[in-house]
Amino acid sequence: MKKLSLVILSVLVLSAAASAQKALFLVAGQSNGVGQGDASLSVKNTTAPLYEYVFTGNTFCLLADPVGQEELHLQQAHTGSAWPSFAAAYHKLTKDTVIIIAAARGGSSCNYKAELPSMGTWDTVGTLPLFDSALLKTKAAIRLAKCPLNGIIWSQGERDANAINAGRLTPEEYAQTLQLLIGRFRKALGAVPFYIIQTGYYRNHPKKGFDAVRRAQVQLCNTKQQVYMVYDQTGTFEQKGWMKDDIHYNQTALNHIGVIAAQKIAAQKK
Template identity: 50%
Template sequence: MKTILLLLTMSLGYVLPAVAQTKALFVVAGQSNAVGQGNAEQSVRVTGALEYRYQSDSLVALRDPVGENALEFQAANTGSAWPAFAQRYQELTGQQVILVAAARGGSSAHQKAELNELGTWAAEGHKPLLANALEKIHRAEAKVGTPIQGIIWIQGERDANAIFDQQLTAEAYEGALEGLIGRFRNGLGAVVPFYLVLTGNQQGREPIGNTAVRQAQRNVARRLTQVFVVYEQAEHFAKKHWMKDFVHYNQQALNDIGKTVAERIVTLNN
């Protein structure tokens, strides 16, 4: 019957209306590995996905380097996890991914871990970032006409260093992470899902702080509703030769993060 209807409408010169593709608006936030320090030449090429740009209040094709240097946030240098995320999510759901990039290299979760002007996600500091992220998200939601479906969080190395240097306790970091999730949700007026990529290790120093950060992230995910660990393999990247340098992930690692996070989010939502 559908085939007959299609042939009939074509013969009469009519065009059937296209089925609207649903949109999936995601935020990616955190520090340098959320920004992306990979290689755009090795990044996944994705079709149909978009990125919201604050400076021009526009939607552009999602491709690396993802992000923009605005509102204290940064563009990828030069590859990120997000084209791989968008490609896999679209494959699995048929939804169009629209991304809001809000990450800054070196930013901390706790104010005590903030370095100079690198920024913090805490309520106070030299360069608080949360208000800027909320501003960008609200503008993106208005542009797209749909609320965000989740925040993907990659952060923790700065706080891990502060724990290692005994400037911060693991308990304080855990409280800061829980607090920033609450402030994000208060600012958005909804219990938005929060997806955690567990922090990796840093080559050249004992992983005392990094291990403490990962445990804190797991604790928060167990305690808070709609907070999930969606990637746990970053601590093994050095053995896989997936590190760009002592702290940053290479493009192979970023592509794996993007793909795996998409698969995990889809599984959680089914």
């Protein structure tokens, strides 16, 4: 866990917030949302007011990979993520103090039918209640930051795509569960924008389930208010050589996701 004096952290956050608006983002999903990149290639920050909320200790720490904490069933990046890149780009565009709430878990499903043992699900039933964990962490961050949530960034779908390929889940069930999840977040946190990073592909595996998930994500963005596709280039990562392994994005890809997502989200402020 990143370590800084709580007193120093409080001074840093308050002094940064005094001259800039705060932007608070919840990052949720599965392993590519956690980050499986390379921290040595992640964006480094020394001066900008970029922070991560840590539930254990109820404090902020300077944002740096590996982002996230092993707390509340949620995970830390192994070892690089998209979020230092996102925060740095968003701050450059808006001058806002950026606070990231990292709330993702590798292998987690959207629909409970796709859940694997001990991996967790974002559905209303299942063995590991990730929605409850994310909500607990987010509400605590909102109280400490004394500002509303600006949006939810969602990077998830690989587990459900695999379940669709296996015949355990239908595309319609996945789409309905994701739509209901957005509604549950908004009921608990207010009518916040929901930003989707489109799911990529699992190399050497059938594309049928992944295409179904990708179509459902596009359809939600086209039909549901304040649901936006902020990154749609994941399908090209294998051709670009941007895969770490068969399913995870490398740090070049994660850095690119962060920049493009920040640009699209920041553009909505204008």
